[in-house]
Amino acid sequence: MATCPKGHDSATLDYCEVCGARIGGAPAAAPAAPPAAAPAETPAAGDAGTPCPVCGTPKTGRFCEEDGYDFLLAPPVTAQSTAESSAPAVSSAAASGSGPAAPSAAASAAGPASATASGAASAPWQVVVRADAAYFEVVKEMGGEDAGSLAMPRFVAERRFDLTGQQIVIGRRSRSRGVNPDIDLVGPPEDPGVSHVHALLVPQEGGWAVVDMESSNGTYLNDPRSNPIDPNVPVALKDGDIVYLGAWTALTVHTV
Known part of the structure; x- marks a missing residue:
């Protein structure tokens, strides 16, 4: 017969058959609390639907679908970037910096025909x-x-x-x-x-x-x-x- 730390008589020698406390050792550690959920990422430039400051397209993710503007970093908008928003959108690789940007349609069209006219x-x-x-x-x-x-x-x-x-x-x-x-x-x-x-x-x-x-x-x-x-x-x-x-x-x- 054993006695648990809380004074209960228990026929089992490891854990109290009455309250479940550990017998003959240090008190059991409290169960670990569940991990706290990671805080949601706070958009750097407003909630979804915020218009892009370059072209005005509503925000649906980190990058603007039209001109590649980075809502998270929120770079300053210049007159040049606003003007460039009227050109065809660059590829996703060019917007993310993972590949070279394709030449704009306006630049490609500026050939002999334009010079002739x-x-x-x-x-x-x-x-x-x-x-x-x-x-x-x-x-x-x-x-x-x-x-x-x-x-x-x-x-x-x-x-x-x-x-x-x-x-x-x-x-x-x-x-x-x-x-x-x-x-x-x-x-x-x-x-x-x-x-x-x-x-x-x-x-x-x-x-x-x-x-x-x-x-x-x-x-x-x-x-x-x-x-x-x-x-x-x-x-x-x-x-x-x-x-x-x-x-x-x-x-x-x-x-x-």
Whole structure:
């Protein structure tokens, strides 16, 4: 028979059969308290839904889904970072710093096409369309099955066109073919030697170029007695150059 520290008689020698206290040793240690739960992480820049200071996208995690802004570190926002938020979002690797950032779409697009457009726009160009009697005589001298029936019109009004956009189509309107050229030479008076889609004026670095579109009677640059320019090949134009086509049409290009 044993006596526990609390004075109970117990037939068991290790623990009291009455209260369970340890017999013959130090009092048992109190059961360990359960581990306290780790305190929840306090967002550094407000609760979920807080707008990103760069782009305004509601917060759903540490990083902004649009521009990669770190809500935990809350770096200061500059005018440059605000402007960059309008560019396409970087990849998650770039946002976290684990990989190189891909070039922005705006940077990728800044190639020859942008330079061409800016070059042509830096000095506005214009084309003057008129009837040229000297060129008409050259056409008649060159002959052809229809040369004998050609007649120079008594009056053709001079017209001016500003060169803008990606291309200027020169030709003759045709409803049946759906052709509506920017410079329409259908008349009156109509130049019969002009194809429906005869030529193009296209912008290039620093100016414009002319392209013959496989016209029936060809396109000539400055000298109508020379060979026509090659079809489908852009030929650069200078200020004051004259493009001849059809039976009497001359187009003079110049800067304004």
